[in-house]
Amino acid sequence: MSQLFTRQSSILAAVSFVSLMVIAGSVNAQSLQVKQWAASCSACHGTDGYSEGGMASLAGQTKAELIQKMNEYKSGKRVASIMHQLSKGYTDEQIEQISAYFASLPVEKAAPKKTK
Amino acid sequence: MQRREFIQLVGAGAAATTLVGCATTNIDAKGAKVLVIGGGYGGATAAKYVRKFSNYTADVTLIEPNQNFISCPLSNLVIGGSKKLEDITVSYEGLRKNHGVNLVRDSVVSIDVAKKQVRLAGGASLFYDRLIVSPGIDLTYDKLPGMLAPNAQNEVLHAWKAGEQTIGLRKQLESMKNGGVFAISIPLAPYRCPPGPYERACQVAEYFQKNKPKSKVLILDANDDVTSKPGLFKLAWSRRYAGIVEYRPKHSLTDVDVKGKTLKFEFNDDIKADVLNVLPPMRAGSIAVKTGLANMNGRWCEVDFLTFESKVAPNVHVLGDSIQIAPGMPKSGHMANQHGKTCAAAVVAILSGADVNQLPVYNNTCYSFVSSQDVVHVASVHQYDAAKKTMVTVPGSGGVSAAANPLEGEYAHAWARNIWADMLV
Numbered sequence: 295m296s297q298l299f300t301r302q303s304s305i306l307a308a309v310s311f312v313s314l315m316v317i318a319g320s321v322n323a324q325s326l327q328v329k330q331w332a333a334s335c336s337a338c339h340g341t342d343g344y345s346e347g348g349m350a351s352l353a354g355q356t357k358a359e360l361i362q363k364m365n366e367y368k369s370g371k372r373v374a375s376i377m378h379q380l381s382k383g384y385t386d387e388q389i390e391q392i393s394a395y396f397a398s399l400p401v402e403k404a405a406p407k408k409t410k
Numbered sequence: 411m412q413r414r415e416f417i418q419l420v421g422a423g424a425a426a427t428t429l430v431g432c433a434t435t436n437i438d439a440k441g442a443k444v445l446v447i448g449g450g451y452g453g454a455t456a457a458k459y460v461r462k463f464s465n466y467t468a469d470v471t472l473i474e475p476n477q478n479f480i481s482c483p484l485s486n487l488v489i490g491g492s493k494k495l496e497d498i499t500v501s502y503e504g505l506r507k508n509h510g511v512n513l514v515r516d517s518v519v520s521i522d523v524a525k526k527q528v529r530l531a532g533g534a535s536l537f538y539d540r541l542i543v544s545p546g547i548d549l550t551y552d553k554l555p556g557m558l559a560p561n562a563q564n565e566v567l568h569a570w571k572a573g574e575q576t577i578g579l580r581k582q583l584e585s586m587k588n589g590g591v592f593a594i595s596i597p598l599a600p601y602r603c604p605p606g607p608y609e610r611a612c613q614v615a616e617y618f619q620k621n622k623p624k625s626k627v628l629i630l631d632a633n634d635d636v637t638s639k640p641g642l643f644k645l646a647w648s649r650r651y652a653g654i655v656e657y658r659p660k661h662s663l664t665d666v667d668v669k670g671k672t673l674k675f676e677f678n679d680d681i682k683a684d685v686l687n688v689l690p691p692m693r694a695g696s697i698a699v700k701t702g703l704a705n706m707n708g709r710w711c712e713v714d715f716l717t718f719e720s721k722v723a724p725n726v727h728v729l730g731d732s733i734q735i736a737p738g739m740p741k742s743g744h745m746a747n748q749h750g751k752t753c754a755a756a757v758v759a760i761l762s763g764a765d766v767n768q769l770p771v772y773n774n775t776c777y778s779f780v781s782s783q784d785v786v787h788v789a790s791v792h793q794y795d796a797a798k799k800t801m802v803t804v805p806g807s808g809g810v811s812a813a814a815n816p817l818e819g820e821y822a823h824a825w826a827r828n829i830w831a832d833m834l835v
Contacts, residue, residue, distance in 0.1 A: 326437065326755045327767040329463060333751040334772040337744055337829045341462075346831045348824020375811070375818055376789050380773055383791020383807030388771060406508035 331388055332395040343396045344403040354401030360393035439468035439761040445528060445538040447518050447697060449474030449502055451743035452730030453544030454833040455750030456757075460542075461509045463758040471512040471536065472505060473528070476573075479834060482603065483743045483776075484826055485572035489580050490613030492782035498572060498826075504835040521701045523723045540757050542718075543703060543711075544730045544746065545695025546571070547602045554690060556666040565668050566686045570602060582685045583614060589624035590684035595663045595673055596631040597691045600710075602731045602741045605638035605788065607631075607689060609778040612643070615651040616781050627654055628683060630661035630673060638740070639778060639788050639810050646780040646814060663688065694732030703728055710734040715794055715801050716766055718753035729753050736801035739792060740774055747829055748772035748792075770794045770801070777822035785818040786811040 332343070335352060339345055343352030352360065366372035367381035384392070439460075446457040449472050457472040479500045487493035505511040516530040521543075527535050549568050551557040557566065569579040583592065592614050596607045611629050618625040636643050636657070647655040662676040672682045693699060693709040703711045703720050711728040712721040715736060720726045730746035739745060752770045759766045771793045777785050790808035792801045811818060 326463060326759050326764060327769065330752055330755040330767050331771050333459065333755075334748055336751075336832050337747050337773075338775060338825050340828045341458075341832045341835075346824075346827045346835075348820060349828055375815075375821060376775060376787055379789045379807060379809040380775070380791055383773060383793070383804040384771065 328391045328395050331384075332392045335392065335396075342399055342403070351401075352396040353399040353403070355393075355396060357390075357393045357397040360396060361389055364389045364393070437463065437465055437467070437758060437762045437764060439464040439758055442468050442539040442761040443537060444468050444470045444540050444542065444757060444761075445536055446470065446472045446542045446544065447528070448544040448546060448695065448730075449476070449479060450544060450546050450730060450746065451829070451833060452546075452746035452750045453542065454479060454502070454505065455747045456542045456544060456727075456729065456754050457511045458505055458509050458833065459751045459754035460757055461511060463754050464762065466510060468758065468761060469512075470510075471514055472502070473514045473516055473518055473530065473536075474502065475515060475517045477515065478502065479830070480572040480576075481743070481826065481830065482570070482572045482606075484822075485569070485576045486606065486610045486613045487779060487782065488572075488576050489569065489583070489610060490617050490779075490782060491580065492613075495573075495577055500830045500834050502834065508835060518697050521697070521703075521723075521726070523726060526725060538725070540725055540727065540761065542727045542729065542753060542757065543698060543720075543732070544728070544750070545697050545732050547692040547694065547731045547741075548696050548699065549690045550693055551690050554663065554666055554688070556668050557688065557690070559668060562666070562668040566666055566688050568689055569687065570606075570689055570692075579685075579687060583617060586622070586625065586684050588622040590622070591626045591628055591682075592618075592685045592687065593628040593630060593673060593681055593683035594687040594689070595661070596629065596633065596637075596689055598632045598662070599637050600735060600741060601689065601692045604740050604742075605643070605776060605778045608636055608638065608643040609780070610687070611655055611657075612646055612651065612778075612780045613782075615647070615654045618654055619651065625654070626656065627651070628681065629655065629657045630663070630675070630681065631657070631659050632662045633659060635659055638776075639786055642786040642810060642814060643778075643780070650781065663690075692731075694728075698728060698732050704732070706734045715799070716768065716770065717756035717760070718749060719756075727753050727757060736792070738790060738803040739801055740776065742774055742776050744776060744825075744829065745772075745774045747833060748774070750833075768794070768796070771804075775825065777818060777825060779819065779822065780814045783816050783819045784814040785816075785822045786814045787818055787822075 345351040364381045367377040446453045481498040484498045516532045518528045520529045567575045567579045569575040615627045665674040694704040698704045705722045712734045718727040718729045729749035731741040773791045775789045777787045788810045791804040795802045
């Protein structure tokens, strides 16, 4: 009985491990996609949205805030020199994912990664 | 029975994992070697972002002959006199210090695609798993015989690669007499930086207006019309620089009399000027031409826009000004920066067994200084079209400034600070 229980646990563990790996795989692919989309903003707004000055920092703004701003640029409600033209090139889904990415980052930039 | 079931499940699990192609919870490029040739807007960005996107697990080496990066965007301000070369110069050191990119100060003389090796001018050979080639452009003088004479290219400058020639052209303008003529010749598109020649004409015109008011700027364009921001540039020439700038389209240059300071054209009269600035036809950087990567008429490199992998060389990616561009895609520094990140994401996906992004989306933003203060922009958004297998501009996106304005002058400088840091810090 106890042996059977162990076996069932192993099966369950194996199944959940596999599911996790499958999810992790698609999350990774998706996150590289989202990272590429978000990185398209970084040319002007700084790597990971940490501005070097003169442009808004995107990192650490809330997702709702970023989505609202982009939608207002799209509709023309928010006046801009350039963002009304660039915002129209991104779909609602892309804006949502990009906003979630920048919202997930801390407001302050972390220290540079250690080199090898 | 139960045991068999367990084995079957594990078996199915292994198959599922293989299908997804990524068995770890984090992207891991497992120390794969990525070589990047060329530290301009495309290559420097790619080097940094392969490290970043791979969670610092790819081994990245940037091969670049120059000690520092010097920006082509904003270099017209050095020619106009409102900036110095040091203002547009950034060290490569940040890539090493902050991102662990190996810096090799050398240039590549050959690529062995079969052995996955590049040979350096210094003699060493380097192995790669993936090679990223971002060699910029070469200037071609073979159809301008006068420019092939000894020393001709030191007298008639292009200043289309920022550095010595930028300073050289500035000096020629400084020593020109008041009442002299500056003539700039523009090749047929595509060439690096579509609005660049027109911005340069504005910068020289402003310098003349303030310092040598009797002087003239002549723009001799092989194209049928101004190739970028035409309305905004023409307005600047007719209002700000009335009587100074003259624009002449359909002027296809056939030769240069260097000693006589004269430009010769296919259908138009010769033009003599005091300072000649010849932008000859351009093609992909010489290493791309020499190795056959420039498979489109020996000029530009055809790539798969999902990965930037060359259409003729496996494991070799090409980006920046040297590629055969997609419709509506300019050869600009900003665009090369976007290529760099998209290519980096794809290279990291391939090296770590993840799926390659099937929908790249990125943008172009290009500011042009019509004076030392006032700026106009052109912007566009580009996304992958799976049916056409190329990048297309997103309908309804993009546009130009309503008018030249100083606020965008501030943004242009902020753009430079941010993009240089995005590439190099």
